Amino acid sequence: MGQRRPTLRDVADAAGVHFSLVSRVLRDDPRGFASKDTRARILRAADEVGYRADASARGLRSSRTMTLGLLLPGFSSPVYSSIAQGVEEQAKQHGYGLVLGTHAAGDPHETITDMVMHGRVDAMLVASGQIEDAALRRLAGQLPRSVVLVNRQVRGVSASVVLRDGDATACAVEHLAALGHRSICGIFGPRTLDTMVRRERGFVRAAQRLDVRATTVEMPDRDYAAGYEGALRVLRSTQRPTALVAGTFPMGVGALAAARSENIAVPGEISVLSVHNDQLADYLTPRLTTVSMPTKRLGAEAVELALVLTAGGAARRVVVPDPPELIARDSTAGPARI
Amino acid sequence: MGQRRPTLRDVADAAGVHFSLVSRVLRDDPRGFASKDTRARILRAADEVGYRADASARGLRSSRTMTLGLLLPGFSSPVYSSIAQGVEEQAKQHGYGLVLGTHAAGDPHETITDMVMHGRVDAMLVASGQIEDAALRRLAGQLPRSVVLVNRQVRGVSASVVLRDGDATACAVEHLAALGHRSICGIFGPRTLDTMVRRERGFVRAAQRLDVRATTVEMPDRDYAAGYEGALRVLRSTQRPTALVAGTFPMGVGALAAARSENIAVPGEISVLSVHNDQLADYLTPRLTTVSMPTKRLGAEAVELALVLTAGGAARRVVVPDPPELIARDSTAGPARI
DNA sequence: CTGTTAGCGCTTTCAC
DNA sequence: GTGAAAGCGCTAACAG
Numbered sequence: 001m002g003q004r005r006p007t008l009r010d011v012a013d014a015a016g017v018h019f020s021l022v023s024r025v026l027r028d029d030p031r032g033f034a035s036k037d038t039r040a041r042i043l044r045a046a047d048e049v050g051y052r053a054d055a056s057a058r059g060l061r062s063s064r065t066m067t068l069g070l071l072l073p074g075f076s077s078p079v080y081s082s083i084a085q086g087v088e089e090q091a092k093q094h095g096y097g098l099v100l101g102t103h104a105a106g107d108p109h110e111t112i113t114d115m116v117m118h119g120r121v122d123a124m125l126v127a128s129g130q131i132e133d134a135a136l137r138r139l140a141g142q143l144p145r146s147v148v149l150v151n152r153q154v155r156g157v158s159a160s161v162v163l164r165d166g167d168a169t170a171c172a173v174e175h176l177a178a179l180g181h182r183s184i185c186g187i188f189g190p191r192t193l194d195t196m197v198r199r200e201r202g203f204v205r206a207a208q209r210l211d212v213r214a215t216t217v218e219m220p221d222r223d224y225a226a227g228y229e230g231a232l233r234v235l236r237s238t239q240r241p242t243a244l245v246a247g248t249f250p251m252g253v254g255a256l257a258a259a260r261s262e263n264i265a266v267p268g269e270i271s272v273l274s275v276h277n278d279q280l281a282d283y284l285t286p287r288l289t290t291v292s293m294p295t296k297r298l299g300a301e302a303v304e305l306a307l308v309l310t311a312g313g314a315a316r317r318v319v320v321p322d323p324p325e326l327i328a329r330d331s332t333a334g335p336a337r338i
Numbered sequence: 339m340g341q342r343r344p345t346l347r348d349v350a351d352a353a354g355v356h357f358s359l360v361s362r363v364l365r366d367d368p369r370g371f372a373s374k375d376t377r378a379r380i381l382r383a384a385d386e387v388g389y390r391a392d393a394s395a396r397g398l399r400s401s402r403t404m405t406l407g408l409l410l411p412g413f414s415s416p417v418y419s420s421i422a423q424g425v426e427e428q429a430k431q432h433g434y435g436l437v438l439g440t441h442a443a444g445d446p447h448e449t450i451t452d453m454v455m456h457g458r459v460d461a462m463l464v465a466s467g468q469i470e471d472a473a474l475r476r477l478a479g480q481l482p483r484s485v486v487l488v489n490r491q492v493r494g495v496s497a498s499v500v501l502r503d504g505d506a507t508a509c510a511v512e513h514l515a516a517l518g519h520r521s522i523c524g525i526f527g528p529r530t531l532d533t534m535v536r537r538e539r540g541f542v543r544a545a546q547r548l549d550v551r552a553t554t555v556e557m558p559d560r561d562y563a564a565g566y567e568g569a570l571r572v573l574r575s576t577q578r579p580t581a582l583v584a585g586t587f588p589m590g591v592g593a594l595a596a597a598r599s600e601n602i603a604v605p606g607e608i609s610v611l612s613v614h615n616d617q618l619a620d621y622l623t624p625r626l627t628t629v630s631m632p633t634k635r636l637g638a639e640a641v642e643l644a645l646v647l648t649a650g651g652a653a654r655r656v657v658v659p660d661p662p663e664l665i666a667r668d669s670t671a672g673p674a675r676i
Numbered sequence: 677c678t679g680t681t682a683g684c685g686c687t688t689t690c691a692c
Numbered sequence: 693g694t695g696a697a698a699g700c701g702c703t704a705a706c707a708g
Contacts, residue, residue, distance in 0.1 A: 005455065005457070007684095007685055007686085008685065008686065009685085017694075017695085018694065018695045018696075019685090019686090019695095020686095020687080020688085020694085020695070020696080020697090021693085021694055021695075023685095023686065023687065023688090024687090024688090024694095027687085029687090029688090031688085031689095033693075034693065034694075035693065035694095038693080038694085050455075052452070052455040052456045052457075053456060053685085053686075054398070054456065054457045054684085054685055054686070055394075055397075055403075055456045055457050055458045056393075056394045056395075056396075056397030056398040056401075056403065056457055056684085056685080056686090057394075057398045057684070057685035057686040057687090057700090058394075058685080058686055058687080059393075059394030059397075059686095059700095060392070060394040060395045060398050060684090060685080060686070060687095060700050060701065060702085061685080061686045061687045061688085061699085061700055062686080062687060062688095062700085063394075063700075065393075065394065067437075067458075074419075074423070075413070075418075075419035075420075075422045075423055076416065076419045076420075076617075078414065080413075081412075081413035081414045081419075082413075082414075084413045084438075085412070085413055085440070088438075088439075088440060097437065097439075097453075097458065098437070098438060098439070099405075099435065099436070099437050099438070100426075100436060100437070100438035101426075101435075101436070102423070102426060114390070115435075117343065117388075117390040118390045118391060118392065118393045119343070119390075119392045119393050119394055119701095120393045120405075120435065223617075224617060224618065224620070224621045228621065253618070253621050254621055256621075256623075257620075257621040257622075257623070260623055279414075279561075279562060280562065280591070280618075282562070282595075283562045283566065283591050283592055283594075283595040284595075284622075284623075285594075285595070285598055285622075285623045343701095345700095345701055345702085346701065346702065347701085355678075355679085356678065356679045356680080357679095357701090357702090358678085358679070358680080358681090358702090358703080358704085359677085359678055359679075361701095361702070361703065361704090362678095362703090362704095365703085367703090367704090369704085369705090371677075372677065372678075373677065373678095376677085376678085391701085391702075392700090392701055392702070394700085394701080394702090395684090395700070395701035395702040395703090396701080396702060396703080397684095397702090398684050398685065398686085398700090398701080398702070398703095399683085399684050399701080399702045399703045399704085400684085400702080400703060400704090401684075457685095
């Protein structure tokens with residue numbers, strides 16, 4: 001009970017060597033290859049006393065904590081869950097831990113700087129749309145080697161990782177055009193989010209290219225409710241399109257709900273699909289057609305970039321190359337014949 | 339560029355005092371009340387040089403990291419998101435940071451012990467059903483002052499926080515009985531999860547008490563798919579009940595999907611409701627009736643208990659007292675007249 | 677009220 | 693191959 005945690009000295013005593021040698025052996029330090037025998041003795045002793053290096057001491061001495069921070073808008077969004085998963089796995093692969101922060105409470109800018117500036121993390125991955133561009137620029141200026149934007153691109157910040165958002169909506173439009181739709185509407189979140197801007201742009205351009213009439217709706221948010229409200233507006237308009245593209249998965253769910261509450265059949269009277277896929281898609285009515293994006297890889301790439309940065313490498317703007325993929329389910333079909 | 343982070347000495351130099359005094363003033367140490375004047379000078383100097391205490395140095399010296407660890411089964415479940423939120427907010431309130439771990443990859447038992455034993459966190463909150471009872475007992479034996487079970491109760495582990503699971507299902511049964519149902523079925527996750535056992539027990543007992551015929555189905559999982567499969571089985575049985583109680587929210591969503599694929603009207607031919615509420619409930623077809631549980635508070639209470647423990651207080655088994663609350667939506671109604 | 681001092685456990689440079 | 697010693701930035705016990 002109440003035992004002190006074993007230290008290097010304890011291991012050294014047990015192995016009959018100096019503690020600095022233990023340190024070198026346990027870390028496979030190139031400068032300290034002990035003889036086969038002592039090495040074995042040290043390893044065994046470490047195991048026997050149950051030695052675990054103290055993270056604080058190590059961090060203090062080496063000024064590297066081997067942990068990364070991830071700032072999320074919250075815990076609930078499916079996309080961010082998936083990004084977080086990618087981040088966690090990749091970090092673990094490199095022996096890094098992960099500190100999660102949300103800005104449920106408090107100023108996000110503070111949260112980030114505090115994490116880095118208190119030396120709690122070696123770098124911070126910022127995956128949140130709720131921080132203003134200006135704040136991010138300031139931040140990146142302050143901590144150029146320890147801030148990476150995830151799923152976000154800001155002018156003046158040179159370390160970021162994003163997906164092919166424009167291609168995602170283009171993919172959606174192509175699918176609908178192939179089904180015969182000639183009039184579609186895109187419902188997007190606020191234009192303050194660069195992801196939304198790119199998705200909208202890809203949407204509009206693809207529509208032009210394929211000679212499809214496209215309209216867009218911009219909502220102040222991008223959750224269930226925003227999708228619901230946005231879709232409602234479109235569905236009640238006089239010139240109702242034959243298909244709806246939702247800018248996010250929750251918006252797609254909301255759009256489906258709106259169609260139902262207006263008694264408009266999906267996909268009979270209107271087709272609906274969303275950017276980003278989720279398990280839930282298979283359990284909705286009808287099963288929701290989506291465009292899948294490599295969100296886990298997004299997280300993984302962000303980790304890679306962060307580690308490159310902290311190691312002194314150059315900042316880059318990464319676009320995860322995997323193309324968006326259409327997952328056809330039951331919410332899209334050819335337009336109704338009139 | 340490349341600036342060294344300012345230390346206590348930098349502040350001390352700027353203020354013309356000894357660095358230990360700076361330390362005391364900045365921490366409001368009772369032993370070190372400086373004169374109004376020096377105090378002000380120190381505060382200003384700290385602000386000017388942009389001083390932030392180094393977490394590693396502080397941790398090393400005081401052997402308290404001021405961070406808590408939270409082990410989750412994954413990032414996706416809505417319940418765990420909510421618990422995590424509660425944990426984060428409460429931790430922040432006490433000036434604690436939060437390290438998140440999932441066992442997406444690797445042995446969870448390792449993850450936990452490593453976190454604590456490397457001194458990365460002061461205590462670990464374990465909110466995961468995927469670790470075996472035996473492993474948890476071993477863990478709690480090893481680290482009795484730094485492990486708190488969240489949403490889980492295990493014989494032999496005396497620090498845990500759970501909800502009134504039994505009352506949640508009882509609440510569901512009461513609702514259905516009041517609507518006139520006399521034959522209901524509960525679909526639950528594996529009995530290896532104590533939450534499921536309590537929910538099932540509450541379900542059965544309430545049914546007995548209210549003279550309702552109750553059957554139960556145990557599924558090996560508790561996600562959308564499990565709810566879907568479980569409901570399918572019930573819906574296809576010869577003695578179909580008039581109502582379905584899902585043991586988790588995702589199972590409720592799955593059950594709804596199953597009814598639809600079997601062309602059984604909800605709530606017309608069968609009522610469906612789930613334990614645990616979620617935003618999504620309002621956007622399903624039909625809107626899903628749920629029993630809401632105080633999951634955020636669950637997380638908060640877990641933090642409280644963890645802090646009590648690390649401060650030397652006694653371990654307790656906490657049951658969050660807030661009663662489950664029925665949120666009636668469109669998926670429940672009186673049974674069909676035959 | 678303020679300064680001095682001794683480490684916390686580790687990494688790292690320099691001896692031997 | 694291995695040991696000795698310095699010191700990372702901080703807290704805390706003791707002096708004055």
